[in-house]
Amino acid sequence: MRRWIGLAAGLYPWSWRERYGVEFQALLEDVNPGWREFTDVLRGAVKMQMTNAATCWKLAGGLAVVGAIAATAVSFRIPRIYESTAVMRVTPHQDQQRQVSQDVFQWQAAHQLNQMEREILSRTNLEGIITQPGLDLYKNELSLEPMADVEQICYHDIRIRMVNQSSDLGAAPAFAVSFSYTDQQKAQAVVRKLTTQFIEQNLRQNRFQARVWQEIWPQSAPPPGPNLEVLNPASLPRQPINTSRLSFATAGLVLGMALGLLAAVAWRRPKWTLQMAGFAVGCCLLATAVSFMLPESYTSSALMQITPPLVPANPTREIAVAPPAERLKQMEEVVLSDTILEEIITYPSLDLYKKQREHKPLDEIVETMRRDLSIRLVSPSHWAFQISFSYPDPFKAQAVVRELVTRFTEENVFVERERARASGDAKSIEILEHKVGAALEVLDPASDPLEPVSPNRLAIALAGFALGLLLGMIALHFRQHRSHTLRTA
Amino acid sequence: MTDPALLILASLAGGEKHGYAMMEDIALFADVRLGPGTLYGAITRLEERGWIRPVEVEDRRKPYCITAAGRHYLEEQMTSLDQVVKTALRRLKHA
Numbered sequence: 001m002r003r004w005i006g007l008a009a010g011l012y013p014w015s016w017r018e019r020y021g022v023e024f025q026a027l028l029e030d031v032n033p034g035w036r037e038f039t040d041v042l043r044g045a046v047k048m049q050m051t052n053a054a055t056c057w058k059l060a061g062g063l064a065v066v067g068a069i070a071a072t073a074v075s076f077r078i079p080r081i082y083e084s085t086a087v088m089r090v091t092p093h094q095d096q097q098r099q100v101s102q103d104v105f106q107w108q109a110a111h112q113l114n115q116m117e118r119e120i121l122s123r124t125n126l127e128g129i130i131t132q133p134g135l136d137l138y139k140n141e142l143s144l145e146p147m148a149d150v151e152q153i154c155y156h157d158i159r160i161r162m163v164n165q166s167s168d169l170g171a172a173p174a175f176a177v178s179f180s181y182t183d184q185q186k187a188q189a190v191v192r193k194l195t196t197q198f199i200e201q202n203l204r205q206n207r208f209q210a211r212v213w214q215e216i217w218p219q220s221a222p223p224p225g226p227n228l229e230v231l232n233p234a235s236l237p238r239q240p241i242n243t244s245r246l247s248f249a250t251a252g253l254v255l256g257m258a259l260g261l262l263a264a265v266a267w268r269r270p271k272w273t274l275q276m277a278g279f280a281v282g283c284c285l286l287a288t289a290v291s292f293m294l295p296e297s298y299t300s301s302a303l304m305q306i307t308p309p310l311v312p313a314n315p316t317r318e319i320a321v322a323p324p325a326e327r328l329k330q331m332e333e334v335v336l337s338d339t340i341l342e343e344i345i346t347y348p349s350l351d352l353y354k355k356q357r358e359h360k361p362l363d364e365i366v367e368t369m370r371r372d373l374s375i376r377l378v379s380p381s382h383w384a385f386q387i388s389f390s391y392p393d394p395f396k397a398q399a400v401v402r403e404l405v406t407r408f409t410e411e412n413v414f415v416e417r418e419r420a421r422a423s424g425d426a427k428s429i430e431i432l433e434h435k436v437g438a439a440l441e442v443l444d445p446a447s448d449p450l451e452p453v454s455p456n457r458l459a460i461a462l463a464g465f466a467l468g469l470l471l472g473m474i475a476l477h478f479r480q481h482r483s484h485t486l487r488t489a
Numbered sequence: 490m491t492d493p494a495l496l497i498l499a500s501l502a503g504g505e506k507h508g509y510a511m512m513e514d515i516a517l518f519a520d521v522r523l524g525p526g527t528l529y530g531a532i533t534r535l536e537e538r539g540w541i542r543p544v545e546v547e548d549r550r551k552p553y554c555i556t557a558a559g560r561h562y563l564e565e566q567m568t569s570l571d572q573v574v575k576t577a578l579r580r581l582k583h584a
Contacts, residue, residue, distance in 0.1 A: 005525075016533070020529055020532075020533065022549050022551075023507070023508060023549060023550060023551040024508075024525070024529055025549070026507075026508070026509075026549040026550045027507075027508040027509050027512075027525050027528070027529070027550070028525055030508075030509040030550075031509065031512070031525055036524060037524055037525060039524075040524025040525060040526040040527055041524070041525055041526040042526070043526055043527075044524075044525070044526020044527060044529060044530045045526065047526075047530060048530065048533070
């Protein structure tokens with residue numbers, strides 16, 4: 001037993017042994033060795049190690065190294081992702097006599113790009129790319145998941161974004177097409193395929209527009225559509241785009257060190273740590289309970305797009321274009337008028353703001369509804385705008401958005417019809433009938449909100465936790481101050 | 490009373506002692522058997538706070554003595570303990 005006690009004594013910190021080692025050994029020689037003495041020395045060694053500042057740093061350092069090693073190991077398990085990119089540009093046709101103004105060209109180009117994007121990112125096309133024999137993409141994923149899910153993965157791996165136009169690119173809209181994949185060669189091959197598809201799609205759309213033009217204006221030659229050119233062909237990526245292994249290791253190192261320091265504090269001041277944790281958990285629970293008492297709010301959204309006319313009302317004139325914000329504002333004024341909103345609020349099937357209506361006039365309720373409504377341009381270049389409505393009942397929120405989508409569509413048809421009728425021009429009416437005039441398209445119908453947007457329970461709980469820590473610190477400070485004052489008195 | 494720090498101070502109030510002598514003295518007057526780890530843990534803390542100090546001798550068994558600050562702290566603790574004891578006894582008598 002004396003040997004075991006000697007071994008346990010060797011576990012005391014080096015600096016402590018330097019100071020007390022000799023006399024401690026002398027004491028151990030004097031006492032009767034037994035299990036009680038052994039456990040007492042062992043417990044003393046552990047306590048001394050943990051109260052030693054150097055040990056705290058050693059623990060933090062040890063955990064930091066463990067964290068760094070674990071993070072590096074994880075980084076080796078994550079496959080390397082490579083991204084190939086090609087840059088393309090839409091340029092106006094070269095026919096000087098039939099060239100449209102810059103605004104109209106931008107509008108046409110944005111619309112054309114949008115159409116091409118939708119066609120290329122369609123599920124059928126993505127399936128074609130995934131299963132192309134030469135590419136044979138997402139082999140592992142296909143063995144585990146259905147094609148529809150793999151198509152979604154592929155959709156997210158393709159990125160089409162507008163490129164900031166430098167002076168050498170001129171005013172022509174340029175965009176980058178990227179694809180991220182674990183194989184460099186395949187990533188490049190997919191981007192090559194996508195650029196080819198964009199060019200083919202552009203030609204197809206130009207031909208379709210020329211045919212529509214011929215139907216309306218058989219006597220005049222249709223203007224050639226915008227050209228699409230490749231500025232930078234698909235790149236062969238050399239470096240992966242994932243977070244580097246060094247960053248992983250650094251993150252693991254920092255996290256490990258933080259955990260180590262936290263553990264050291266908890267060990268050295270267990271009472272203080274427990275009290276702080278008590279305050280934090282208590283406030284967190286209280287905040288969560290409060291969040292469950294707050295009324296829930298669901299938001300339904302729909303995405304609409306103003307589409308430009310395919311043909312002008314007069315073949316010799318360019319297409320008249322009102323800026324998207326202006327056009328949207330005109331429609332918004334009508335659709336969100338007091339009369340229409342009052343009508344929606346009092347629909348028997350909706351019966352919105354029932355309780356508020358009992359003690360508030362209807363015009364105040366209309367203002368409340370306006371605050372719960374949001375209509376904003378999502379992408380001015382693509383002429384898309386989003387309609388959102390937040391309400392405690394998810395089904396009513398969706399029904400309101402559906403109603404507003406219908407109202408916007410009706411308003412657009414009404415405006416176009418009025419314009420055609422006012423002009424008295426048979427061609428304008430024909431354009432309206434062919435549905436090739438300015439139109440309003442629903443990109444995403446009113447969503448069915450499954451989760452409430454407010455209250456954000458996680459954020460409230462976290463805020464409660466942080467507040468608990470702060471309150472704990474203040475309370476412990478005051479208690480310490482009070483006991484010090486009493487002791488002094 | 491089982492606080493090792495107070496027991497050591499009380500033992501040293503009677504004169505300087507080395508570790509084993511302290512253990513034996515405490516066992517005698519308080520009927521508490523301190524283990525070697527507990528004893529030296531408390532000695533380390535008391536020396537850090539300046540309440541005890543080692544006496545310079547050539548022997549491996551180093552004796553310790555109580556300092557003025559240590560004596561003051563012990564007096565303070567004993568006074569408050571005395572008050573508690575007196576109050577408790579008085580209340581027990583009247584109960």
